Amino acid sequence: MAPPSPEDREIFRNFLSNNGKSRLVVTSHRKTDVDGLACAYAMHRILPESVIATDELDENAKALVERLDIQVLPLRELDRKEYAGLLVVDTAAYTLLEPAKQWKILLVIDHHHPQGRDMKSDAFIVDDKSPSTAEIIAALLPEIDKETAFALACAVISDTARFKSGRVETFETLARLMKICGATYHELLEVAEPEARADVKMAILKACQRVSVVYSGGLVIATSEVGSNESDAAQVLSEAADVAFVASWKDRERETRISARARKSVSIELNEVMKDVGISLGGNGGGHPKAAGATVKVHTQEALARCVEALQARMENPGCASEQ
Numbered sequence: 001m002a003p004p005s006p007e008d009r010e011i012f013r014n015f016l017s018n019n020g021k022s023r024l025v026v027t028s029h030r031k032t033d034v035d036g037l038a039c040a041y042a043m044h045r046i047l048p049e050s051v052i053a054t055d056e057l058d059e060n061a062k063a064l065v066e067r068l069d070i071q072v073l074p075l076r077e078l079d080r081k082e083y084a085g086l087l088v089v090d091t092a093a094y095t096l097l098e099p100a101k102q103w104k105i106l107l108v109i110d111h112h113h114p115q116g117r118d119m120k121s122d123a124f125i126v127d128d129k130s131p132s133t134a135e136i137i138a139a140l141l142p143e144i145d146k147e148t149a150f151a152l153a154c155a156v157i158s159d160t161a162r163f164k165s166g167r168v169e170t171f172e173t174l175a176r177l178m179k180i181c182g183a184t185y186h187e188l189l190e191v192a193e194p195e196a197r198a199d200v201k202m203a204i205l206k207a208c209q210r211v212s213v214v215y216s217g218g219l220v221i222a223t224s225e226v227g228s229n230e231s232d233a234a235q236v237l238s239e240a241a242d243v244a245f246v247a248s249w250k251d252r253e254r255e256t257r258i259s260a261r262a263r264k265s266v267s268i269e270l271n272e273v274m275k276d277v278g279i280s281l282g283g284n285g286g287g288h289p290k291a292a293g294a295t296v297k298v299h300t301q302e303a304l305a306r307c308v309e310a311l312q313a314r315m316e317n318p319g320c321a322s323e324q
């Protein structure tokens with residue numbers, strides 16, 4: 001039977017019947033993306049007493065907020081006493097949602113790999129085979145209105161990087177959502193993948209200028225560094241290389257953020273590589289097999305060197321994750 005499982009459907013039904021009138025906060029990971037925001041919006045629409053809250057949205061999520069006129073509150077400023085608890089979508093890790101540690105979490109709906117999943121919640125609906133949380137929620141919702149369908153459709157396109165990680169349910173879900181919202185694919189793309197700002201384009205081109213290339217174990221590995229927008233830069237570099245690591249030093253936090261991307265032909269899971277890198281350099285890492293990230297306490301050059309080493313170590317011994 002197609003996902004979600006009957007158990008997950010049951011959890012979802014119970015959650016809705018218990019919380020239909022609760023004042024809940026629906027939230028998602030730090031720097032909420034289109035998937036996180038669309039899922040929060042979808043849940044808010046069927047739980048009318050709920051509010052959507054997050055401390056920061058990424059550029060694409062901002063475009064969706066404007067398009068649907070979504071009200072988003074700052075999570076850190078909410079008074080916990082006024083709410084029954086959190087509904088967390090698109091993450092299950094406190095590192096990606098620090099303020100959640102202070103809250104009671106009623107339900108987590110997520111599609112990320114189990115590693116790093118440390119949230120304490122009354123219930124979980126997790127399908128790490130789903131390429132977006134939107135696909136899980138679209139399958140669970142008893143009914144979907146036009147606006148919700150538009151938001152979830154954008155999330156399906158955006159989180160699969162235009163279907164690179166799509167499965168049969170992804171296309172079925174998108175077709176169904178498009179029929180409900182009546183938008184063309186072109187209209188959805190305008191929100192799911194809006195034209196990049198000039199500074200993003202500049203950061204990507206800087207990353208291209210500074211790129212170093214290693215050919216190892218049959219893989220073309222590109223490394224580079226930028227002041228910001230490391231994930232956009234890594235995405236573009238991975239179109240040409242097999243694996244790209246882009247680092248960015250964050251002066252305020254005194255740490256380096258690394259974004260890693262791989263082409264679909266790469267069998268090594270970058271979330272494992274980023275976890276190795278994070279742990280070995282005093283930080284943390286994880287994500288998806290083809291799109292992952294880490295935060296580490298060393299400067300960019302040392303961080304990038306470790307990324308290449310960790311990737312090479314995984315090539316030589318792909319099973320080392322299961323022995324931990």
Ligand SMILES: [Mn+2]
Pocket residue numbers: 035036090111131132133159
């Ligand atoms: Mn997601």
